[in-house]
Amino acid sequence: MGQKPASCAEAALYELCLKYGYCLPPDAQDRLLANPPPTSEAFAEALLLAEGLDPMDSGRATVEGVIRDWLFDEGVGRGSRSGLPRFA
Secondary structure, eight states, rough: OOSSSSSSSHHHHHHHHHOOOOOOHHHHHHHHHSOOOOOOHHHHHHHHHHHTTTOOOHHHHHHHHHHHHSSOOOOOOOHHHOOOOOOO
């Protein structure tokens, strides 16, 4: 992700990579963004599995928190404040 995120989903993936080291290859990112899971829990599980990690990885709470803040924030998180669409 070399350019500014165009959606909340891209912003979440960017933050997870930059700050926490969960960096999906471009094809895995594209697959996840093309068919996004419906909840923060399912999104976190899909991301961890795509990373080749156990979905119960110790970092799961962090991953879920970032995803929730950007995508499932109920109007109070960074996703809502960003003005970006949830998905591009």
